[in-house]
Amino acid sequence: MFSFMNPGAESGPTTWTVSELTAYIRELFELDYRLQEVEVSGEISNFTRAASGHLYFTLKDGAAQIKCVMWRSQAERLRFRPAEGDAVLARGRISVYDAGGVYQLYAERLMPAGRGDLALAFERLKEQLAGEGLFDPETKQPIPTFPRKIGIVTSSGAAALRDILTVLQRRNPLVAVLIAPTLVQGDLAPPQIVRALRWLDDRDDIDTIIIARGGGSIEDLWAFNDERVARAVFAARHPIISGVGHETDFTITDFVADLRAPTPSAAAELAAPDLSNIRPYIQQTSRALADGLANAIAQRRETLRARLRLLWLLSPRRTVDADRQQIDALTDRMARAAQRLLDRRAGRLAVAQAGLTAVSPLGTLARGFAIVRDGDGHLIRSVTQARPGEAITIQVSDGVLGGRIDGQGRASG
Incomplete structure (x- = not known):
């Protein structure tokens, strides 16, 4: 037992250490037999099941609350699974948790007593x-x-926002973020959440919206159970991911949203792909596309060759080329035949010309003879045809001479 007064001191209170004072208060609780076996009714809030198996929760009513703990040995004997909002009867003892400086109920038995008001709502x-x-x-x-670009509806100072930004920066720093800050707890939170959500949803540069806040009691999360928030989420034209509370927390927003994430960090992971995981896929896809394109080109090239060969076989060009060559050969033959014919005709013409020349007057003239014509152009074959004084022309081999018949019947020039 500790005493409040120091017997050795003349006056004034005793100086306690925190540990001494806490131990004394705990002893007072433990000495009160009425507090060593109590049964408390209330609604479960802030329920947590630790990895060790121990249960930690708060029992509350409309005016007060008390922290509770149930060790794993007692928790394993429970015939139901306690949950947030359950109305229960807890039986156990009251004592002080020295490290936290709080009194709490160490529950040994827990029985369901119906659902609380918030859970029913x-x-x-x-x-x-x-x-x-x-x-x-x-x-x-x-x-x-x-x-x-990802829009985020949450409190600007919340740890949930820092967690989301950290995850997005680590996984995909290329994604832009637009934050619509809002209250996430209390009576003023629902209309602010609706306003922030609608502001983001009205934008055309947003691809996904995350609604988030950290964990808490059912009262802390109640803004996300508000009907106004639920209907705004349902009416949104952009896809919405709900990352409200912890993995065991469920809100109306979770059910209405297009995707529910167990935590704000998980919401960020679901909203943006991890570039480190995508890079190998992109490289593999690029190689596959390149190989596929090369194969497609090779197949198209071979098909083109086959069709060109078929086209060559079916094309009239070969016949046209052969006919063109034959025409050239026939033209050449015709030209040579025509030339030979012309040569023969030219020879025959030369012979005929020589024969004609031999009997032609021109030939006679060339031999020194002349042709005499009267003024009318008639040949004078005899002197009897010449009239004195008549003008005459004398044609020799290289021209024509003029003259006149004298009185004796001779020509004078």
């Missing part, structure tokens, strides 16, 4: 929206594989 809205078709798989939009 969640189920009613879930059933209503499901009946209206807001959860139907047919209404879900596919998430773009290679987004250019």
